[in-house]
Amino acid sequence: MQTTLFSWTRRAAVLAVGAVLATAAAAQDWPQRPVRIVVPFAAGSSPDILARILNDKLGPLLGQPLVVDNKPGAGGNSGTDLVAKAAPDGQTFLLSVNAPLVYNTVLFKRLPYDPFTDLVPVSLAATTPNVCVAAPGMGVASVKDWLTALRRNPGQYNFASTGNGSIAHLGVELVKLRTQSFAVHIPYVSSAQAATAMLQGDVHFACLPPVSVMPQVQAGKLVALAVTSAERSALLPALPTLREAGLPDIQALPWFAYMAPKGTPQAVVQRMHQAIAEALKDPETQRRLQTAYFDPVGSTPQELADFMLKELRLWRPVIERAGLKPSD
Known part of the structure; x- marks a missing residue:
């Protein structure tokens, strides 16, 4: 019985090693098509x-x-x-x-x-650091202006995001919680559509990926306010963080x-x-x-x-x- 058990144990070990080697070989051959x-x-x-x-x-x-x-x-x-x-x-x-x-x-x-x-x-x-931007029609030039406008005019402004539960959505919700302000959320299916909505005057502000908004900022069509990273981004060194603007507990990356x-x-x-x-x-x-x-x-x-x-x-x-x- 001991000999038989040992034989089966050794055979199982050999099979296991073989399976590992076969898997590794298959990975080396992968992929065979797009x-x-x-x-x-x-x-x-x-x-x-x-x-x-x-x-x-x-x-x-x-x-x-x-x-x-x-x-x-x-x-x-x-x-x-x-x-x-x-x-x-x-x-x-x-x-x-x-x-x-x-x-x-x-x-x-x-x-x-x-x-x-x-x-x-x-x-x-x-x-990537989200960039909080405002449409020119909102009439703000800084985070202080932005937060003041939200507090003084509850419900007057709306904001775009890349979908319910996205970091573009949750980041603004966190700002609203910390500042006890209010704005209406309007979700879009992509950051490109959300940025377009601001350009068309459908929404007032958003915190979106820079690839979607910085070209419009550089063209003077949107106003950049801050980045949502904990520290200033090396990619956008001129933009302050929300922490620098007095919101220390907000990081939405x-x-x-x-x-x-x-x-x-x-x-x-x-x-x-x-x-x-x-x-x-x-x-x-x-x-x-x-x-x-x-x-x-x-x-x-x-x-x-x-x-x-x-x-x-x-x-x-x-x-x-x-x-x-x-x-x-």
Whole structure:
């Protein structure tokens, strides 16, 4: 019996080693065809721009083209759910942002997916400081002017965001909580549409990714007030932080992360992570990212998992205190 048990144990060990080697070999052969990168927002949105910049480097690194597939809808939930339910064969990845990966788990009573169990972290790719901007018709030139106008005229002003529960939404809600002011929220499906709404006079202000608003600021069509990062951004050094303007507890930073469907082979996830890390270190890619106001980050899958849990602990109380619902 001992001999038989030993034989089966040794055979199991050999099979296990063989499976590991086979998985590693498969990862080396991956990918054999173009890889789909699902962006759960419209073309021209910040994650879309980021995906296309990184794809230009990731394609040569992986030996196959990476194709952006825009799947906007439901505040990013539609495209995120699509990836959560995709085949875990290494052919589909997600490049998404704060809300569908963390905040919507609090905002929505029911999500068709759970980002913490139905998706596998790959890498935190980049961050960007949101820029609070006002339409010229609002008549403000500084954060002090902006907050004074909101306090003195409750309900007179409205603001745009990139969707319910987005960091563009929650950042302003946090300002409203801290200053006991009020403004009406109007969500849009992308930062480009939100910026266009301000230019058309449909909304008065917003805190949006700089790639969507800085060209209009530089053209004199919008007024830049502050950045939502904790410190001044090296990408926008002339703009003060909200902290400098007297709001010390406000930091609302958009971030962008790659995820894969649950069950994607670990060796494939690791190779994709390594390719992203290499792409983010490429000087030309860094130049293009900085031109579009992205700060490259890079992380291990575990670091991204830990970061998402930290974000959940940080923003859950904000969402609950504000009493936000999907329709807000």
